[in-house]
Amino acid sequence: MIYSMTGYGKSVLQLPTKKITIELKSLNSKNLDLNARMPAVYREKELVIRKQLANALVRGKVDFSIYMEVTGEDTSSKINKPVVEQYINQLKDVVDGNEIELLKMAVRFPDALNTVREEIDEEEWKVIQSEIDKAVSALRIYREDEGKVLELDFIKRIENIDTLLEKVIALDPERIEAVRERLLKGVEELKEKYDENRFEQELVYYIEKFDITEEKVRLKNHLNYFIESLNTQDSNGKKLGFIGQEIGREINTIGSKSNYAPMQQLVVQMKDELEKIKEQLLNVL
Template sequence: MIKSMTAYACNEAEISDLTINCEIRSVNHRYSDVSLKLPEALRFMETDLRALLSAHIKRGKLECSISYKKPAKQGQGFIVNHDALAVLLAATEQIEIRMMTPQPFSALDVLAFPGILQEPSTDKTKLNEGVTQLVKQTVGDLLIVRAREGAQLKLLVESRCQKVHEFAATASQRIPAVMLQIRNKLKDKVVELVAQPDFDRLEQELLFLIQKLDVSEELDRLTTHAKEVLRVLNEEEPAGKRLDFLMQELNREANTLGSKSVDTQISQIAIELKVLIEQMREQIQNIE
């Protein structure tokens, strides 16, 4: 299934006395790159959550941000870490002894110091299960968005592949007339310049020249690569890298077609093919 690498999903859940928010966004990237932002209270879950995200995202840069807030409850007070407070005050007294003019500080200054206020204890097992379920739900929503956008990308690439087939068929139909035109033009030129031309030798040289200018192989390979693109688009596995390689091969054949062409119409077809291939390449950059 074709999936886009660009998507966004966000969910929120009430777990214990916390409101947990999970936000995931992904963008295109050559490889799989998972970035996880967690508050300190949830840091113990980092390894499991990273493994969960990596299992669902095969390619792309993914950023997962989890935050929480506590609802305000009437009558809820502060929990002071008295051990940390004692250590802080003792350290403050030692510092003030060595200061020329100690500065006074308030209780609010002390409360703002890290570690003085304690968070209420939370059941880590329940918190782990709740956050994991929230992340799974958000990843599921993200994958739905990626699949929906991937379906649109697939349609765009398929329509351009069909145009590649049409242009290649038009050029193939044009080849016999172009080869005959080259043969007649060169033969007339030789007859005009040489009184008694060696027509056997001339035919050999014309055959050699026509083989050099023949673009049938390039058109066959263009058609074959376009068919392979359509086949890969219907595979279940991630196809972005494979499709990117096929775009390089299509572009190579289109360049060769343009350089070998001696016909205005086929040269124009080569230009149109390069435009189509570049449009497909830009879309494929966003496919997983």
């Protein structure tokens, strides 16, 4: 089973005096790149949150946000009455106006409001932390669903490469014969006498340089190993990436040795399928 690094999770918690909304967004990244935004009151818990998310999400570019909306009468800001009254008295000496208009002006001045720093209620925090777990679970479900789509695409691409490899294997005897005939024709065009035994020896040596038997076997093994790794319990995008590199190495070697246009066309198609796999592997956890 594989997981995508793309995901989204959200959870909403209604407390007696506030509404807490938790959002998680995740994209692909080589490591865990976590960006956290939260109200100042919860900032002291940031390290705890980061550890909680790192253990659950492992990798990815993750945006974590806590939004707080006050819904009750409780507020951290209080009117500083003595200061506001002084502002109003001073304003009366400067302008004429009714009490309401002067009050509107006074509350805009510095120190008109006292902001009391909230302290985290630990019982409340436990509930919020549990809600973060719910958002993480929602994101993991999203990642799992995306992973299933990726897995189907990988299987399709690997099967396509395997089918093309079978065509390469079927074409190989024809390729060797074509190389042999091309070399023989070239020698005959020289219109010079030659030692046929020596020519056969040189021909065998030359053709051996173009032998792709080992590459075909290794490529087949790598394709099977890729599918086996997809079916393991843990998602390991890096491991699949390494296998993809080995697949590419064998395909490239077959292409460099083929020396035969029909086979090179099949190699180009295999490379195209592999490139699509590599692009998608960047998003696997």
